[in-house]
Amino acid sequence: MSETKLQADGVTIHTEQGMYVDPAALTNHLPELHYNQGELWMEQVSIHELAECYDTPCYVYSQQAILDVYQAYSDSFAAIDHQICYAVKANSNLAVLGVLATAGAGFDIVSRGELMRVLAAGGQADKVVFSGVGKTKSDIEYALTQGIGCFNVESISELTLINEVATQLDKRAPISLRVNPDVDAKTHPYISTGLKDNKFGIAHEEAVAVYEKAAALSHIDIVGIDCHIGSQLTEVEPFIAALDKVIELVHSLREKGIELRHIDLGGGLGVRYIDESPVSIHDFAQALLPKLTELGLPVFFEPGRSMVANAGILLTRVDVLKPTAHKNFAIVDAAMNDLIRPALYQAEMAVIPMTLPSEGIDTDDTQPWDIVGAICETGDFLAKDRLLSLATGDVLAITGAGAYGFTMSSNYNSRPRASEVMVAGSHHQLIRKRETTEALYADEILWQNAK
Numbered sequence: 001m002s003e004t005k006l007q008a009d010g011v012t013i014h015t016e017q018g019m020y021v022d023p024a025a026l027t028n029h030l031p032e033l034h035y036n037q038g039e040l041w042m043e044q045v046s047i048h049e050l051a052e053c054y055d056t057p058c059y060v061y062s063q064q065a066i067l068d069v070y071q072a073y074s075d076s077f078a079a080i081d082h083q084i085c086y087a088v089k090a091n092s093n094l095a096v097l098g099v100l101a102t103a104g105a106g107f108d109i110v111s112r113g114e115l116m117r118v119l120a121a122g123g124q125a126d127k128v129v130f131s132g133v134g135k136t137k138s139d140i141e142y143a144l145t146q147g148i149g150c151f152n153v154e155s156i157s158e159l160t161l162i163n164e165v166a167t168q169l170d171k172r173a174p175i176s177l178r179v180n181p182d183v184d185a186k187t188h189p190y191i192s193t194g195l196k197d198n199k200f201g202i203a204h205e206e207a208v209a210v211y212e213k214a215a216a217l218s219h220i221d222i223v224g225i226d227c228h229i230g231s232q233l234t235e236v237e238p239f240i241a242a243l244d245k246v247i248e249l250v251h252s253l254r255e256k257g258i259e260l261r262h263i264d265l266g267g268g269l270g271v272r273y274i275d276e277s278p279v280s281i282h283d284f285a286q287a288l289l290p291k292l293t294e295l296g297l298p299v300f301f302e303p304g305r306s307m308v309a310n311a312g313i314l315l316t317r318v319d320v321l322k323p324t325a326h327k328n329f330a331i332v333d334a335a336m337n338d339l340i341r342p343a344l345y346q347a348e349m350a351v352i353p354m355t356l357p358s359e360g361i362d363t364d365d366t367q368p369w370d371i372v373g374a375i376c377e378t379g380d381f382l383a384k385d386r387l388l389s390l391a392t393g394d395v396l397a398i399t400g401a402g403a404y405g406f407t408m409s410s411n412y413n414s415r416p417r418a419s420e421v422m423v424a425g426s427h428h429q430l431i432r433k434r435e436t437t438e439a440l441y442a443d444e445i446l447w448q449n450a451k
């Protein structure tokens, strides 16, 4: 073992050269991903076989891993009336939505497009909550026409617009107010949503007055209260602080004669990407249940990341190895357009090989590599300073890629988006074809006036 070893926590070894992520130790924490005689498998399918069959870059998801998390939420909150509304933005592939719809999930959406996906996948509109700060007239019309379960309203102007559209359609609009409780979620500033500096929700101190306004509107039905304070929360305390503020409002509203039918605590539960230790779903529930039981109202949750992140991997192939005097670059066929989380949030995601070294871990056999894409941006990296033993043509798996992976991908540098595959037991199936390059410009129109 290298003398430069600084510390080890079971999954990672930090050295002066970089970080070694022990693939076998990491996969012990990942559902449905494991090494079988040194080869990486998901459920009962060899990842090597998938890379051969579908090529790279390719997202692969385990159906069982998704269902297990859904079941963990259901079991953990079984003592109370609850509804899991999966946050579609985390992974909106129709196959993923279909698996969750069949399991009984509701959905949290932020656009007309997400609602169309939910309905196309067999979800029920009345189990859908509609979040988002900028709902348009057309979003609202479509949602009301489809029989949406609840609008999570984020401003007075949105409330007024929903009432106007409902009046025109001669319908009543079910609404909650999304309250901004001004609670620090202790997460990356770009994904914190419950502070008063953030654009989201209606300030806690203004909420009762806005509810009174809503109660006076002709075509609004007040059904609940909502808050969502941020994403990738690893501790339970911010959730409790937000819940306390929501409960306080429920009581204030009761005193004003406004009775709610549910509370919605949003999503935000974090996951382990490498060595984080987020509170488990079970412990999260145990911490909230006493207060929720006492309150006695049905509770909605909007988990996104915790439902799908660790059900997915991104497979990518090493195209070019470029060692330099200062740094080693491994240029792979996935890039920031496929997975933007490292570039956008400096997120650290694990990169593991298809095959374990037969001699076991020895960081002396490895080199520090920056795993980068071929895009013309210095910020185009997937991981930095990772101790790996690499050869051109190797396939690597980036774990934790099931959430905010494909859904945040783009065509930057005219790169077609990756394919997506679902695994269930020994079965695997393409659930989204790799985009063709022609499709990228098929809707563009040549300028006729060009001289």
Ligand SMILES: Cc1ncc(COP(=O)(O)O)c(C=O)c1O
Binding pocket: 087, 090, 108, 131, 132, 193, 228, 230, 231, 232, 266, 267, 268, 269, 302, 303, 304, 305, 306
């Ligand atoms: C309103 C709302 N609900 C739910 C979620 C899902 O959050 P997460 O993926 O962290 O569970 C988000 C995203 O942060 C959101 O903005």
Ligand SMILES: N[C@@H](CCCC[NH3+])C(=O)O
Binding pocket: 089, 191, 231, 232, 341, 345, 403, 404, 408
């Ligand atoms: N896109 C973010 C999460 C944003 C949550 C959306 N409200 C991520 O990849 O971590």
